[in-house]
Amino acid sequence: MRYIKDIPHQQFKISIYQWNNKYIIKIEAGMFEQTYKIDEYEITNLEEIEKCIDEPFLIKVSARFEAMHEDFDKTLKRNDVIF
Template sequence: MRYLKDIPHPQAKIGLYSWNSKYIIKIEAGPYEQTYKVAEFDVSGPDEVETLLSPLFMERVLLRFQEMDKDWGEAIDAAF
C-alpha cells in the first residue's frame, strides 16, 4: 500500500493511500478506524477522492465512531 497524503480534518486523522487499483481512505478517531475504497477508474485522481469527504459524509462518519465506541463499551461491560 502506498501512502499518498493526509487530508486535514479537525476531529479525525484521514490518510489517503493507493493499492491494487484503488484509493483507500483511512479515517481514524481514537482506537477506531473506518476504511473506504474507491476504484481508481471511478475518479480522476486523488484530489477528486478528497471531494467525496463532504461535511455530511464526515458528520455521519463521526456519528459512526460514537456508535462504535458505544458498542465496544457494551461488549466490554458484558464480558466482565
C-alpha cells in the first residue's frame, strides 16, 4: 500500500493511500478507524476525493465512530472484560 497524503482535520486523522488500483481513504479517531475505497478509474484526480470529504460526510463519520465506541464498550462490559 502506497501512502499518498494526509488531509488536515482537527478531529480526525485522514490519510489517502493507493493500493490494488484503488484509492483508500482511512479516517482514524482514537482506537477506531473507518476505511473507504474507490476505484482509480472512478476519479480523474485526488482533488475529487478531497472534495468528497466534506462537512456532511464527516458528521456521519463522527456519528459512526460514536456508535462503534458504544458497541465495543457494550460488548466488553457484557462479556466481563471491563467493569
